[in-house]
Amino acid sequence: MTTTLRPAQPLQQNDDGTRSRAYEVRVNSRHVGTLELATRSAAQPAMGVIRDLWIDEPDRRRGRGTVAALAAEEVLRSWRCTGVAVSVPADAEPALRMATALGYRETGRIMVKELPAEPPALPAGSTGRPMTGAEFDAWLEPAVVEYGRRLVAPGMTAEQGVAASRAEHAVMLPAGRDTPGAAFHVVETPQGGVVGSIWVGERDLPVLGRIPYVYDVQVAPEHRGRGHGRTLMLLAEHGALAAGARQLGLHVVEGNAPARRLYESLGYRDTTVNAVKELI
Numbered sequence: 001m002t003t004t005l006r007p008a009q010p011l012q013q014n015d016d017g018t019r020s021r022a023y024e025v026r027v028n029s030r031h032v033g034t035l036e037l038a039t040r041s042a043a044q045p046a047m048g049v050i051r052d053l054w055i056d057e058p059d060r061r062r063g064r065g066t067v068a069a070l071a072a073e074e075v076l077r078s079w080r081c082t083g084v085a086v087s088v089p090a091d092a093e094p095a096l097r098m099a100t101a102l103g104y105r106e107t108g109r110i111m112v113k114e115l116p117a118e119p120p121a122l123p124a125g126s127t128g129r130p131m132t133g134a135e136f137d138a139w140l141e142p143a144v145v146e147y148g149r150r151l152v153a154p155g156m157t158a159e160q161g162v163a164a165s166r167a168e169h170a171v172m173l174p175a176g177r178d179t180p181g182a183a184f185h186v187v188e189t190p191q192g193g194v195v196g197s198i199w200v201g202e203r204d205l206p207v208l209g210r211i212p213y214v215y216d217v218q219v220a221p222e223h224r225g226r227g228h229g230r231t232l233m234l235l236a237e238h239g240a241l242a243a244g245a246r247q248l249g250l251h252v253v254e255g256n257a258p259a260r261r262l263y264e265s266l267g268y269r270d271t272t273v274n275a276v277k278e279l280i
Contacts, residue, residue: 003027003067005075008034016171017041019079025055025068032059035068037075040085040151041164047153048076048084048279053095066098077279082155084277089206090270104275108253111268112208115246119238122187123227128235131184131197136177139184139197143216144169150253153276172201172215183239187231195223198232200239205249205271212240214250229262 008022018039025033033055040047050072055065069086076084086104088095122128131139148165152158173179182201186194196219203213214236219228240248250268252259 003032003064003071005035005068005071016167023072023075025064027059027064032056032064033068035072037072037079039079039081041167045080045082045153045155045160047151047156047164047276048073048079048081050076050084050086053086061094065095066102069098069102073277073279082279083153084279086275086277087206088273088275090273096273099273099275102277104277106254106273106275108251108256108274109270110205110249110251110272110274111263112205112211112247112249112271113237113263113266113268115237115241115248119241120234122234122238123231125189125191126187126228126231127189128185128187128231128238131177131186133177135186135194135197136184139218140169140176143199143218147216153278155278185232185235185239187228187235189228192220192223195220195226195228196232198236200236200248203249208247208249208271211247211249212236212243212245214248217250229259230266233262233266 004026005023006026008024012020014020018041020036020038022036023034024031025035033053035053036051038049038051040049050069053065053068055068073084086099087110088099090109144165145162148162149158151164152161173182177184182199184197184199186197188194196217198214199216200212201215202210204210214233217229217232219232237248250263251274252263
């Protein structure tokens with residue numbers, strides 16, 4: 001029996017230059033599952049994404065998912081992708097084992113917190129306020145460069161990573177600081193002035209749907225180690241609760257133990273494991 005992918009829709013060429021396509025997973029002519037392929041940005045070489053790989057229950061534990069993932073990688077190679085990313089539910093042990101066996105390397109985890117009924121108090125002496133236009137302009141380029149460093153995939157240069165980051169920021173923030181659904185705040189103290197900033201937007205997460213999401217949190221180097229990161233995260237909870245949300249999500253990079261400890265102490269729990277693989 002042969003496991004193959006069959007297109008379930010025409011190739012979607014999106015306005016931002018990315019592409020996507022849904023597929024059926026078939027064994028000979030029999031439907032056994034589904035998946036979607038996409039590119040993360042229009043930059044070349046591109047980073048591909050395998051989304052929503054699903055194998056129907058009667059056909060699980062027969063290697064169908066593994067073959068489907070390998071077939072998906074071949075499609076992404078034809079799209080000139082040099083790497084592929086996947087997101088796996090943190091409690092899906094069989095899928096995590098499969099990703100590891102196929103050579104995927106964990107890059108980070110999405111964590112989510114169930115918010116309290118009332119906003120938490122900020123530490124005495126710390127105040128939050130919206131970021132000004134001038135502060136946003138000063139924040140944007142370093143943020144683009146830093147995120148670009150994390151986007152560099154196998155086969156990409158640092159410059160291509162920044163180009164991909166710039167394209168993503170342009171899509172996510174078409175109106176800059178005034179983009180609907182985006183909130184930029186800073187924390188000030190009497191002694192240090194502005195000590196850090198936070199960007200909270202929205203993101204669709206599996207099962208949870210669209211929830212507030214921390215895209216960027218920064219504490220100025222000279223003010224680190226004094227609890228300001230925690231204050232910024234509490235400020236993000238204020239904004240989410242004011243908008244009527246009950247959950248708040250974020251991403252923590254693999255190996256960033258101090259950030260993970262902070263988020264766990266605040267009540268965040270893993271929901272998704274993100275991983276990447278080089279496409280040779």
